[in-house]
Amino acid sequence: MKVLKYLFRRSFQSRWLANLLTFILVVAAMVLVFVLHEDRGSEDYLICKVTPHAVGMMFAFINFIVLIADVTGNRLMRSAPISPSLRTFGIPMYCTIIGGGIAFVINVAYTVFCLASGHDVLHISDMLVFSAAVTALVIISGTLCLNIAYGSIVMIYAWMPIGLLGFIVPDGVWKNGFGLPLWAGVLIFIGAVVVSAVISFAASQIIYKKVDFKPLPQTNVPHA
Amino acid sequence: MKDMLRSFRIFTGNYTLKTVFQMLLAFVAVFAAITLLSLIPVEDESFAEGFLTAFLPAFSLFLPLCGVFLLNAIYSYNNPITPGFKYFHSLPDSDTAYAQAIAAANLFTLIIMVLGVTGHYIYSVFAPFPLSPMISAALALLTTGITNFIGNVKNQWVRIFSVMPIFCLAGFASGFSSAMLEDGERIPDTVIWISLGVAIAVYVAGLVYALATCKKKWRRE
Numbered sequence: 001m002k003v004l005k006y007l008f009r010r011s012f013q014s015r016w017l018a019n020l021l022t023f024i025l026v027v028a029a030m031v032l033v034f035v036l037h038e039d040r041g042s043e044d045y046l047i048c049k050v051t052p053h054a055v056g057m058m059f060a061f062i063n064f065i066v067l068i069a070d071v072t073g074n075r076l077m078r079s080a081p082i083s084p085s086l087r088t089f090g091i092p093m094y095c096t097i098i099g100g101g102i103a104f105v106i107n108v109a110y111t112v113f114c115l116a117s118g119h120d121v122l123h124i125s126d127m128l129v130f131s132a133a134v135t136a137l138v139i140i141s142g143t144l145c146l147n148i149a150y151g152s153i154v155m156i157y158a159w160m161p162i163g164l165l166g167f168i169v170p171d172g173v174w175k176n177g178f179g180l181p182l183w184a185g186v187l188i189f190i191g192a193v194v195v196s197a198v199i200s201f202a203a204s205q206i207i208y209k210k211v212d213f214k215p216l217p218q219t220n221v222p223h224a
Numbered sequence: 225m226k227d228m229l230r231s232f233r234i235f236t237g238n239y240t241l242k243t244v245f246q247m248l249l250a251f252v253a254v255f256a257a258i259t260l261l262s263l264i265p266v267e268d269e270s271f272a273e274g275f276l277t278a279f280l281p282a283f284s285l286f287l288p289l290c291g292v293f294l295l296n297a298i299y300s301y302n303n304p305i306t307p308g309f310k311y312f313h314s315l316p317d318s319d320t321a322y323a324q325a326i327a328a329a330n331l332f333t334l335i336i337m338v339l340g341v342t343g344h345y346i347y348s349v350f351a352p353f354p355l356s357p358m359i360s361a362a363l364a365l366l367t368t369g370i371t372n373f374i375g376n377v378k379n380q381w382v383r384i385f386s387v388m389p390i391f392c393l394a395g396f397a398s399g400f401s402s403a404m405l406e407d408g409e410r411i412p413d414t415v416i417w418i419s420l421g422v423a424i425a426v427y428v429a430g431l432v433y434a435l436a437t438c439k440k441k442w443r444r445e
Contacts, residue, residue: 014305017380068243069300075237076308150243156250 003090125185291368
């Protein structure tokens with residue numbers, strides 16, 4: 001808990017303004033989606049589902065980017081006594097909470113909007129599928145970025161799948177959605193979060209054994 | 225030169241410098257891969273063209289960003305909330321090391337910017353790249369100059385709102401350039417040279433201000 005407290009204090013308390021501004025962007029994207037909402041059959045049907053997640057990804061990445069300076073980029077934190085628990089527990093847990101949390105907030109807001117305005121639940125399940133993909137991407141790339149030496153390179157490539165969605169998703173799906181029932185959407189989202197969290201924890205265990213971020217031996221520290 | 229390099233490594237090790245160089249290489253890889261992909265003949269070329277004129281300029285925003293990374297890595301050690309703040313202040317002659325590290329960070333940033341602008345220029349010769357390399361160089365110099373001015377400021381409002389307009393400006397510049405390229409026009413040369421001149425002036429002023437005041441600000445903490 002001590003390491004989680006450290007990470008949250010560094011990203012939210014010390015940089016609250018950057019978080020606030022990006023969260024305002026997320027809210028603005030959600031409001032735009034509510035106003036410009038498209039029904040099934042329209043060409044922009046799935047764009048409404050992707051946009052808030054792309055902005056949510058930015059919110060998560062801002063947190064990860066500022067933390068690089070305090071976790072892997074800081075010369076003392078690389079060899080601090082909390083280094084083992086920070087790297088094997090704190091960072092994957094933090095990435096899961098941030099990535100899953102922002103996706104949860106977006107999905108809850110969208111669900112309330114759909115239920116209140118009388119849209120069918122297929123909208124929500126389509127949203128959840130994208131949510132699952134983006135959240136898995138955020139959790140795994142955040143863990144790699146904060147754990148590996150020079151890992152911020154991951155941040156550049158992590159955006160690419162979003163840009164390549166135009167190639168991956170076929171035209172029919174862009175207009176009509178995936179057509180999955182709601183329970184399947186929820187299951188895919190929860191499954192994606194759990195699987196990516198497990199991959200993150202396993203990856204950080206392996207990385208910690210390989211990387212040179214170890215606490216200094218106590219014999220080297222002079223007594224006061 | 226040796227002293228500058230040593231002072232830079234006292235604060236960050238080789239870590240930050242390698243990270244930034246790797247990110248630069250990653251961007252070169254992305255640019256090269258997309259150029260190669262766009263050379264492959266496909267039936268529907270509209271997506272590739274749209275990608276080149278609209279999405280790719282977003283990547284060139286990295287050049288302004290490189291003005292922030294290396295400098296802030298050093299400036300952050302003059303902030304009491306950074307782990308290691310007391311340790312680095314307790315070192316003998318730490319103010320001189322701080323000034324030399326800032327000079328080294330500025331030098332490395334300049335080298336990275338020259339590399340980036342050269343790559344950008346080579347790319348724009350071979351592919352229809354909308355954003356002029358001179359404009360991205362101007363934005364990068366402007367960001368570096370402003371980062372030098374606000375390096376020791378702790379107020380978050382000042383820090384964020386002084387750099388944010390540059391990134392908005394970069395977005396607008398790439399948007400306008402893309403729109404003009406579609407109409408077969410270019411940004412007038414006078415605008416480009418004036419913006420480059422202003423950027424160089426801000427950069428030099430920021431550098432002189434940072435080097436003149438950093439020792440005093442280090443001792444004050």
